[in-house]
Every structure is written in C-alpha cells, then in structure tokens.
Amino acid sequence: MFILSSSFCYTPLSLSCSLMDSNNNNNNKFMEFPFVSSPHKSLMVDLVSTLENRFHSHLLPSTLPNDVRHYQSQTGSAQASLHIRAAHPHSPIDFVLGSWVHSELPTGGSFDITSLSAYLNTSTDAPNFVFEIIRSSPTNLILILDLPPRKDPVLWPNYLQTFYDDTHLDAHRQALHTLPEVQPYFSSSLFIRAVSSPTGILVRIQTENGGQERMEEILAKHLDPVSKQVLEIWLDKCASANREVGDEEREYLKKRDGVIRNKTIEVDLGSSFPRLFGPEVANRVLDVIKDYFTVS
C-alpha cells in the first residue's frame, strides 16, 4: 500500500498511530532490523514495543522525512534506519530514539549497531535510558545498557540512593558478569565513561570457543532478560517517578542535558556518520537529530 511519504497522523491522544505508520515501508524498515540475528531482532522489537506501548498516550508519531528514516551510503555498503518519536508537552519524556546501522567491512564481514534511548525533559530529573548493541562479528559483541544520571551523583548522594541503590540495578550488572565470556568494556571516549552511571552495564562479550551459536544463546538467555528488567526499572522508577523540579534545578538540568546531548552527537555519531555515509547524507541526518536533541 502506497501512502504519501509525508503522511502525518492526527488522531486523539489515546490512539496509537502504529496502524497507519505500519503501512509506511520506511517505518517497517526500522522495526525489521533486517541484518541482525533472530534473538537480536527479537530483543530490539520487544524493547521498542514495551517502551512505546507503556507510553503510547504520550508519544507522537514519527515525523521524520523518508530520507532520514532510511538512508545509505553511495555504494550501498552502509545502510541505516532512524526512528524518533517526540512526546506531548505534558509528558516527562522528551523523545524516544531508535536506530540501526549496518556496514559491510573491507575484510568481507560486517558490523551492526542497534540502539534505543529515551530522553526525559526538564520537568523531571530522573535518569535517561540507553541501550546499544554493537555486533562487530558473529562472536564479538558490545552491550551498553544504562540509566545515565542527569544530575551529578556525587553532589547529590540521595539521587544515587534513589535511582541506583534502591532499585538494585547493580544486581543485573553482576549477574551478567558471572558469564565467563563477559568482560567490562571501557569506551575510548572518556566522556562516555563519565556520563555512564555507577551501575551501568558496559560489556564486551566474546565467544571464541562457543562460536556464533553461543553468542546467540547469550543474547537469548541473558542479554534479553537483563535488558528487559533494566527497561522495566526505568519505566517504573524513572520515567514514571513523581519528581519535583524547581527553577534553579531546571536551569541546571537544561545546561547539563545540553552538554550530554551535544557531546553524544559529537562522540557517538559525529565522526562515524560522515565516514560511513558520506558528508552529505551524514549532515542531513545529523541536522534532524540535532533538532530533536535541543533541550526543552
């Protein structure tokens, strides 16, 4: 079914726009996750659905132009899909961002990045949600699963207590580390390290011995449940938390959120996007992302 590529969905707040959006090939493209393994795709679809269903009355449909929902390099050796949904002003959510990137490597292999993050606005000080899998080979995977703090946890120990101690987040990190194939991952970006929470799951998983089969098993039996448990904690204890934010605090959050978003674009996307997709495509996509990233 062909629909005007710039169709916009006006429906009452309580109705999700997923039906109308699902006819649009390019939105399916995001949820298709066409290049990753079955357990990996299954996990992504579940995370996105759970998040969006929980806040279905808050989230507006995606208004991304088609050439930003799905784009590729000139040669086609790199493809990506972007999914951004802003939320209504009354929501604590600013926007939800999902994406996948697939790139063939000169060596013959390929790498895939799938990610989902949720950014809250300054009506709340609760942590954001960040999830990313970087699969660089059948037996090599990096997982970033974190609730990054939006206030300095050193200056505000109560914040640390409320969102990180009381939620028992560290139990999930520890559980994952019982697997012999799991090692801590230290990002080459010191900023990414600094932004991460004290209970953040940042791991590298290597299954040289068990091969690809073992990796898929780890995805299905360990990464899947842990990711969902952490998302549940975020939905219940962060996104739904009743937080009072005064004017001074709001200014602080605005400033700090702004730095995080700008540096994230710079570190995460700024160098790799032009390299993978060429400067023209990269700039087009980054401009759209920067629009959403402007702090409110």
Next chain:
Amino acid sequence: MFILSSSFCYRPLSVSCSLMDSNNNNNKFMEFPFVSSPHKSLMVDLVSTLENRFHSHLLPSTLPNHVRHYQSQTGSAQASLHIRAAHPHSPIDFVLGSWVHSELPTGGSFDITSLSAYLNTSTDAPNFVFEIIRSSPTTLILILDLPPRKDPVLWPNYLQTFYDDTQLDAHRQALHTLPEVQPYFSSSLFIRAVSSPTGILVRIQTENGGQERMEEIIAKHLDPVSKQVLEIWLDKCASANREVGDEEREYLKKRDGVIRNKTIEVDLGSSFPRLFGPEVANRVLDVIKDYFTVS
C-alpha cells in the same frame, strides 16, 4: 632518642621537619611494619616524593600520639595515621597517609596502606588517591586515581585538561595487559561515582604464581605506574595554575564537603568501630573529621 610526645615543630617554611618528627610514632607510620618489602618500598617512595615536592608547603604533623598509632583492645588490629596540613598559601589542604593491619580469625591477616592528597578551594584540580588492600598473599586491590573535583560531564574541558591531555588512561591500560589484573567494582556506588573515568581500580589475583608473583607485580608494575600517576598529579594538578571565581569556590566547597563526608562514612565509618572498638574509632574519626572540614 626520647622527645616530648607533643613536640611541635616551629621552623622556617623552607626547612622540613622530618628530623624532629622522626620520633617513634611518626616512624611507626613510615615503617609499614606488616607489609612486604616491595609494598613498603612503594609506600615510602610515594610519601617521600609527595612530601619532598611540597616540603615548603606542608606543616609537620600535629596528631596526638594515640592517634598516630592505635590498636584494638586485644591488639589484633593496629593502625597508624599520618596527616600534614599545608600553609594557607598552598593549593594543598592536607596530605593523609595511613596503614591498617588486622589479623583474621582464619589465621591470615589483611593490610591496607593508603596515601591521599586533598586540594583546597583555591584550585579546582583533581585530588590524589592511592590505596592498596592486601587481603592475602595472592590477592590485592589497588585504587590509584585522580578523582575529579568538578562534574566532568558538566565541564568537558575539565575532562579534557586533566584526563585526556595527561594521557592518564595509558597507565590504566598498561596495567590491564597483565592477566592477573581485573577491574574492581567497589560495593559502594558512591566510591564508583567519585572515581575518575581513567581511575585504576583493580583486583589482582596470583593464584598460579603465588606470593612471589604478587611481589613481582608490585615491584615491576604497580610501583612504576603509581609513581607515574603521582608525577602527573604533582605536575599537572597540584602545580596547575587555576583561576577559581567566587561562585565556583562555593560549588567546590559544597562538592568537596560531600565527598569528604561520604568518604569518611563509607571508607572508615563502618570498618573502624568494627576493627578497633567504638572508643578508639571515635577518637580517631573525630581527628580526621577536623582535617576534612573544607577550606
């Protein structure tokens, strides 16, 4: 040689008081009587290097004797404390060294040796923290860090200046090439939060190579790395020319205060009474709290 135990050293700024201070209880600190030779050697070198570099800044220790060295009622736990405040013109607030030795019911013992330097609010540069926790001949935890005094997320330039430009991470990475070295995650989330992005927090286990391998690691790896990181702190942090405005000073005062209070609470608050009994513990903690009051 016997010297009045409460001898106080009034000397011109440029002369170190180490000779007069070498009364028994100060020697007790620098003796590090319970740890292995490479371990003691490393501690002595670090303390000496730090104190010599800033010898014109540091006042002699004024700790009462029963705080310089104390023990539990049964004597199963002993400790030594060494604190030197600095002159008001110095960027240093104070230097704190200590060791703790405790026998374990199982027959073994554990030892903690530490050295930290706290800067005052005339500068925003990072502090220096060094601690070795030796829980057995073949198990050791090392904490070697320059903890930031400002939120590195809110101030990326701070991160750039003190952690990127100094190439601190190279030292962390070098240590991690050893198979016996694993990252150490403190059970205290606050300790994790306070640590820098390049902090060296590692657990070293030498089950295969035994005690000999551990001593080799201390001498050949921990020793040079610790000294290199201390040098970076001395040159790039303690000696850094930093301008601190009034608003920033208030911020530092607040943040330093939280760090110091929580550090006492987490690091010492629960273990001290347990090891030394409430009376000794309170006496020592009261003295430490005095120095920890932010200036």
